[in-house]
Amino acid sequence: MPNRHFNFNVDKVKTKEVLEGLCDYAEKIGVSLMKDDAHVLDNAKGAFYSEEQLILINPNNTPGEKIATTIHELAHATLHNPKLEKQYKELPKGQKEFEAEMTSYLLSKHFGLDTSEKAIHYMASWTDNLKALEDKQLADSLKRVHQTVSKMLKQVEKYTNPHQLGRWKEHGLNFPKAPTKGLSR
Numbered sequence: 373m374p375n376r377h378f379n380f381n382v383d384k385v386k387t388k389e390v391l392e393g394l395c396d397y398a399e400k401i402g403v404s405l406m407k408d409d410a411h412v413l414d415n416a417k418g419a420f421y422s423e424e425q426l427i428l429i430n431p432n433n434t435p436g437e438k439i440a441t442t443i444h445e446l447a448h449a450t451l452h453n454p455k456l457e458k459q460y461k462e463l464p465k466g467q468k469e470f471e472a473e474m475t476s477y478l479l480s481k482h483f484g485l486d487t488s489e490k491a492i493h494y495m496a497s498w499t500d501n502l503k504a505l506e507d508k509q510l511a512d513s514l515k516r517v518h519q520t521v522s523k524m525l526k527q528v529e530k531y532t533n534p535h536q537l538g539r540w541k542e543h544g545l546n547f548p549k550a551p552t553k554g555l556s557r
Contacts, residue, residue: 386484386531386532387435387439389531389532390439390483390531390532391438391439393530394439394443394446396527396530396531397446397523397524397527398446398449400527401449401450401456402425402456403420403425403426403449403453404426404427405427405429406426406427407428408429408430408431409431412428413428413430416430417429417430417437417441418430418433418441418444418445419445420445420448420452420453422453422454422455425449425453427442427445427446427449429442429445436485439480439485440477440485440490440491441476443475443479443480443524444472444473447471447472447476447517447520447524448468448472450523451468451471451472451475451516451517451520452471452472464504466499466500466504466505467499467504467505469494469495469498470495470498470499470505470513471513471517471520473494473495474491474495474513474514474517475517475524476491477491477492477495479521479524479525482521482525483528
């Protein structure tokens with residue numbers, strides 16, 4: 373069943389903080405995130421509308437689906453958005469879905485949400501177990517996914533690890549100075 377709901381375990385996920393970070397990322401790239409109260413999506417979990425620079429999220433999604441779907445659609449908004457990408461070129465639908473889902477899987481996993489039950493099957497079905505992608509396409513996709521994960525991660529971690537970011541900002545990229553007295557070998 374393609375649009376069945378998944379109850380991903382969110383016990384180890386800072387759900388509120390991750391969603392706040394994702395909303396902030398959407399704002400940063402100029403995309404509106406909205407709940408689909410008008411039921412435009414029917415059974416779909418979410419969609420990115422490039423003309424409107426809008427992402428709709430299905431209000432019936434489980435908490436884990438809400439995070440994973442928001443990341444997936446933000447990946448489309450980042451990777452497959454003619455208004456954002458300077459060198460935008462149309463990609464095959466399967467390649468776009470692979471990139472968005474891989475981004476969602478990696479970011480979700482980083483924040484403690486294991487979506488592999490859905491993500492692996494989803495990516496395999498869109499790419500015929502990667503056979504639909506030539507080696508160059510796959511390499512290009514993985515590079516683009518890596519760059520997108522890095523961008524999104526930087527933004528979301530401001531909400532999930534605010535104390536860590538603040539601590540290291542004080543000292544720049546250098547280690548803090550060690551005390552000069554009282555140390556011995």
